Amino acid sequence: MSETGRNPIDFPMALLAELTHRCPLQCPYCSNPVELEQAGRELDTGTWLRVIEEAAELGALQIHFSGGEPTVRKDLEEMVARARDVGLYSNLITAGVLLDEDRVGRLVDSGLDHVQLSFQDSEATGAERIGGYPDAQKKKLRFAGWVRAAGLPLTLNLVVHRQNLDHLPQLIELAVELGAQRAEIAHVQYYGWAFRNRAALMPTREQLERATATVEEARERLKGRLVLDYVVPDYYARRPKSCMGGWGRRFLNVSPAGKVLPCHAAETITGLRFDSVTERSLADIWQHSEAFEIYRGTDWMPEPCRSCERREIDWGGCRCQAFAITGEAGATDPACALSPFHDQLVALAEADSGADCRDFVYRRFANVVRRNTPMPAK
Numbered sequence: 001m002s003e004t005g006r007n008p009i010d011f012p013m014a015l016l017a018e019l020t021h022r023c024p025l026q027c028p029y030c031s032n033p034v035e036l037e038q039a040g041r042e043l044d045t046g047t048w049l050r051v052i053e054e055a056a057e058l059g060a061l062q063i064h065f066s067g068g069e070p071t072v073r074k075d076l077e078e079m080v081a082r083a084r085d086v087g088l089y090s091n092l093i094t095a096g097v098l099l100d101e102d103r104v105g106r107l108v109d110s111g112l113d114h115v116q117l118s119f120q121d122s123e124a125t126g127a128e129r130i131g132g133y134p135d136a137q138k139k140k141l142r143f144a145g146w147v148r149a150a151g152l153p154l155t156l157n158l159v160v161h162r163q164n165l166d167h168l169p170q171l172i173e174l175a176v177e178l179g180a181q182r183a184e185i186a187h188v189q190y191y192g193w194a195f196r197n198r199a200a201l202m203p204t205r206e207q208l209e210r211a212t213a214t215v216e217e218a219r220e221r222l223k224g225r226l227v228l229d230y231v232v233p234d235y236y237a238r239r240p241k242s243c244m245g246g247w248g249r250r251f252l253n254v255s256p257a258g259k260v261l262p263c264h265a266a267e268t269i270t271g272l273r274f275d276s277v278t279e280r281s282l283a284d285i286w287q288h289s290e291a292f293e294i295y296r297g298t299d300w301m302p303e304p305c306r307s308c309e310r311r312e313i314d315w316g317g318c319r320c321q322a323f324a325i326t327g328e329a330g331a332t333d334p335a336c337a338l339s340p341f342h343d344q345l346v347a348l349a350e351a352d353s354g355a356d357c358r359d360f361v362y363r364r365f366a367n368v369v370r371r372n373t374p375m376p377a378k
C-alpha cells in the first residue's frame with residue numbers, strides 16, 4: 001500500500017477478450033450487457049492481434065477468449081496463435097455447439113491451452129430450454145469428447161439457479177464422466193440479463209444449503225480426480241466476494257467493439273466512460289483510464305468499508321451489484337451485512353425465490369419472453 005491508500009498497480013493477471021456478442025444460445029443470466037453489440041461494430045482481426053500483443057507487453061499471463069460465442073469468429077485460430085507466440089496461456093470459453101472435430105484440431109495446432117465448456121443442465125430438456133437452443137446437449141457432449149481426445153484440459157462451467165440446482169449431483173457426475181479436471185459451479189450473479197430474470201432464477205435458501213452440502217461431499221469424494229470451484233450467491237451472503245479480485249487490480253476486459261472494462265459487467269454502471277483500444281494503448285488505459293482509477297484501491301471507499309479490516313480482502317465487494325441495488329456504484333456492496341442496504345437485498349432474495357415465475361427473458365438482440373415453459377424434471 002502507498003501512503004495514499006492506492007495500491008500499486010503493476011500488471012493485470014489476465015485479459016478477457018470478448019470477441020463478439022453473437023451467440024447461438026440465449027441464456028437468461030448471460031453476463032453480456034443488455035444492449036448487445038452488433039457484429040458490424042466488432043474489432044477487426046488486426047486490432048485484436050495488436051491488443052493481444054499489448055496485453056503480453058503489459059505483463060498479463062493469460063488470455064480468455066470469450067463472447068458471446070468466440071468460435072463464431074473465423075479468425076479465432078489466428079488470435080490463439082498470436083497468444084501462443086507472445087507467451088500467453090490461452091483459454092477458450094465456449095458453449096461448444098458450433099465446432100466440428102477439424103476445428104478443434106486447428107485450434108490445438110494454433111496453440112490453444114485449455115477449454116471451458118458451459119452446461120446449462122444435466123439433461124437435454126432442461127439444458128435446451130434454459131439455453132434456448134435445440135440439440136445443444138448432444139453437441140456439447142460430442143465436443144467435450146473431441147477436446148479430451150485432443151489432450152486439452154477441460155473445465156465445465158456450471159451456472160446454477162433455482163431451475164437447475166436440484167440437478168447439481170448429476171452435473172458433478174457429468175463432469176466426472178467427461179473427464180474434466182475442474183468444474184466451476186457458480187450461482188448466478190444478478191446484473192444485466194440475470195437482474196431482469198431474478199424472479200425466475202433466484203434459488204431458495206433450502207436449495208442453497210443442499211447445494212453447498214453437495215459440493216462439500218463431492219469435494220471430499222472426488223479429491224485428486226476433480227477440482228470443484230464454488231461461487232455462492234451474494235444475496236444470501238454475510239460478506240461479499242472480492243469481485244474481480246478488486247476493481248482494476250487483476251483483470252481487464254475488452255468488449256467486442258474495443259471498450260476496455262475493469263469487469264465484464266461494468267457497462268451496467270451507467271455514467272462510467274470507457275476508453276477504447278482504437279484510441280489508446282492497453283497500457284495507457286490500464287494505468288490511467290478514469291473508469292479503472294475511480295474504484296481502484298481503497299481511497300474511494302465510504303464507511304463502513306473505509307475503516308473495515310476486510311477492505312483489502314474483498315475491496316468493498318462488487319461495484320456492479322452496489323449500482324444495481326443502490327444506484328451508487330461507490331456504495332458498499334449490499335451483500336455485506338454491514339451495508340445499510342443488506343436487509344433490502346435479503347428481502348429481495350426471499351421474495352424472488354418464492355415467486356411463481358418460470359418464464360425467462362431470453363438474451364437476444366431483440367428481447368422476447370417465452371411463456372408456459374415447463375420446469376425441468378427433478
Ligand code: SF4
Pocket residue numbers: 239240304305306308309310311312314315316317332333336337338339
Ligand atoms: Fe468488505 Fe466493506 Fe463489508 Fe468491510 S464493510 S466486509 S470492506 S464490504
Ligand code: FES
Pocket residue numbers: 191243244263264265266317318319320321
Ligand atoms: Fe462488476 Fe462485480 S461484476 S465489479
